[in-house]
Amino acid sequence: MKKTLLATAIAGALGVSAAAQAATVYDQDGTRLDVNGRIALGISGGGEDDVAPGEAKAGGTEFRNIYSRLGLTMSHDIDPDLRAFGRVEWRFNGDERDQSGGFSEVRHSYIGLESGNFGTVMAGNFDSFYNSRVVNPFDVYIDRGHEFSKGAGGDLQARGDSIGYITPNLEGFQAFLMAKHYTGNGLAENGESRSSVINTQGGVSYELAGLRLAAGFAQDRGDYPLSARGTRHRYDSRDQRGIDENIYGATASYAFNDNFSARLGYETQDSNDGEIDAGGAVEDWSGYDTWGLGMTYAIGQWAFNADVHRVSPDNEDTRTAWSAGSYYKVSSNFDVFAELNRADQGDITVSTGDGVEVEENSDNLYWLVGARYHF
Template identity: 80%
Template sequence: MKKTLLATAIAGALGVTAAAQAATVYDQDGTRLDINGRIAMGISGGGHQDVQPGEDKAGGTEFRDVYSRLGISMSHQIDPALRAFGRVEWRFKGDERDQSGGFAEVRHSFIGLESTQFGTVMAGNFDSFYSSRVMSPFDVYIDRGYEFAAGEGSDLQARGDSIGYITPNLQGFQAFLMAKHYTGNGLPETGEDRSSVLNVQGGVTYQWEGLRLAAGFVQDRDDNALSARGTRHRYDSRDLRGVDENIYGATVSYAFNDQFSARLGYETQDTNDSAIDAGGAVEDYSGFSTWGLGATYSLGQLAFNADVYRVRPDNEENRTAWALGSYYKLSNNFDVFAELHRADQGDITVSTADGVSVDENSDNLFWLLGARYHF
């Protein structure tokens, strides 16, 4: 198998550097404990701007943290065919003093069992299987440029109160199933249904030589329990609930050699016409379809990404987004990067002080320069 198949997401060049540089704190009698993480700093500017009167300024030049994190991984080999594992990972802001406790987010916290015969089961707070196993060939950018997974990426019906199962590798085939639970407990009584909600996602992958195929779905329910919890999983982020139509996606990636790989992807969600006919807002229940085409080229310590998307929201104008990235490893622990992203969101109409409506460009070119130290 061509080793750069895993590098479609720059994993070979950058993405797994943290794991590869993990410090083993304890490793004895089948029990292991590793600590790893990264400190990342950068300067960014541009992108979508909130230019309406009264809104916070956005899009200006900013010195910033670029997703620094600290993680602990643990495992125990119960027997030759069964392994228990766990991980907890925190995000912290590394660019400025933080007197609120230091850590900004518990990014991951899960436990699981991995069997060579029966597969892997895990529970807790982890990434969407749909995003990490189906759409992952396009998740190659450190910040912006990933237009799939309904704009939510690893948060899509995931990150907390979840359980998942992955089959063993069966001659290149693997299937997965995952469910996220939203409890109705603690919600105020309003006369509406406060039952618990279970959103399911699943799919299958196939890998042979340099070829990788993947397809899957995610339930995206419209339910009061999700809305009251403030769950953000809509395509355009304007509604806290789902469209109540499934999201479907598929990707094809191929590593031509150890330096060059290409990827093609498609994702879609139907418009919920019945909800709109019942009085629901069009912008809240509209679906979309998105095509993506991209490539990764790596040469030693240097790697490049290039991707273009055609995004077709049902209730808005079509747009063509693109992203570029360049990454250079000075050492196994230290890399520098540069990324560009144009979402092509077009102009928005704003009112001036004298009441005249004008169109202003709310979508400048986003850019990011930075460096990361992995440990």
């Protein structure tokens, strides 16, 4: 299948440290344990500008940790058609001394069963199926540039307390479904107890030769009271309460040959008119439409990405965002990269504190250069 769509767009722009460079610690009698990860460092600048006088600087040059990770992958062959598996992965700070324990996040932690005849079931803390199986062709940038999934990527109504199922591959067709549970225990709003919430997402995909088609949905219902995590905004990946309207998306990708692939995508979410009519802030409850077009070209040790997105929020001006990246594989374990992103956010009206309102541009060209060692 054209090397599986250029190895899924060069595996997220050379981003898979887990599978390719994993060190096998134990492999005997059908039981296997691998250790893998990466140390990634870079320098970035640009992006968000100061949005008001007196606010903290946001877009200056910075030496950064670029999502360094350490992971363990486990598996056990129960019989020729059934395999048990598990994975745990941590993020750690790779750019500076950290006396708080080092690890900043448990990124993944899940277990599951995989069968060629019956499919795969998994439970725990894993990425959004909608992101990994529908809009994944666009998730190729190391840092910024993924405009689908509300900019949340794998965090979209996922990453914890989740159960998922993927059917076997039926002559190119696969279906998938997952659910994330939000307990109401310990949460109260306006003095009232809250019920549990379950958000589901799912879809179908079809692959034939170099072509891959996928379509799906993700429920985006509220999962926290408004007071629990600050303000709500659909482009803030730290806050995934949702606007109580489903997200729908579809992508098509095609590998023309072993070097070049292209991708096209569309995603939409309706505004929650009921909440807006009831007095809710428009920016909190508005939907959007997003189109995306991109390509990946790989030759020798080099890979290149270029994407453009047309984002049309219901309550804001339409913007055209673009991203580009180049990646060079120095060796099987070491690569260097450079990325650019322009989100094309509009001007923001701010107050100077003396009653005068001014327009400030909230977005500059964002750049990132760096290197990664995979193990």
